[in-house]
Amino acid sequence: MMKPSSQFVFAVLLTAGAFFAAVSDARAHEIKIGKLVIHHPWIRQPIGAADVASAYTTIDNTGSTNDVLIKITIENVPTVQIHEMMMQGDVMKMTEMAKGLMIPAGKSVELKPKTSHIMLMGIKSAYMLGEQVKGTMEFAKAGKVDVDFEVVEPGAETPMKH
Numbered sequence: 001m002m003k004p005s006s007q008f009v010f011a012v013l014l015t016a017g018a019f020f021a022a023v024s025d026a027r028a029h030e031i032k033i034g035k036l037v038i039h040h041p042w043i044r045q046p047i048g049a050a051d052v053a054s055a056y057t058t059i060d061n062t063g064s065t066n067d068v069l070i071k072i073t074i075e076n077v078p079t080v081q082i083h084e085m086m087m088q089g090d091v092m093k094m095t096e097m098a099k100g101l102m103i104p105a106g107k108s109v110e111l112k113p114k115t116s117h118i119m120l121m122g123i124k125s126a127y128m129l130g131e132q133v134k135g136t137m138e139f140a141k142a143g144k145v146d147v148d149f150e151v152v153e154p155g156a157e158t159p160m161k162h
């Protein structure tokens, strides 16, 4: 049984049902596996020739037991990690969440710009805006599922167009 430690506190943003109603969009896609619902995974398009980018999603756990996102793969990306942002003195640093990202029972975890993110390193292809990039997410309990990440403009704060 994994106990939430302080390293999860910053990453885990608990949101109310109203939030989902507000951001739901015809373009949004969601993937279900077991008791988990993965909302609209997206990649911020790398700037220029950069081979790093970040990706985001929101994951709901509708079940009564905690789960942990332990591994992510993305096509043409050799290294994919889950990062959290933390203040060290005056400097915001990012570190890998080596034990994975806790998805507590009955809660939602949101990865969004300036907080926790999925970090893509060594990207080997130019991602076009709107492209769907294949990947997988693996959870400790729910298992492994295929997911598509939508490529969104570099400055985007959300995947949605308004």
Ligand SMILES: [Cu+2]
Binding pocket: 083, 094, 117, 118, 119
């Ligand atoms: Cu990072």
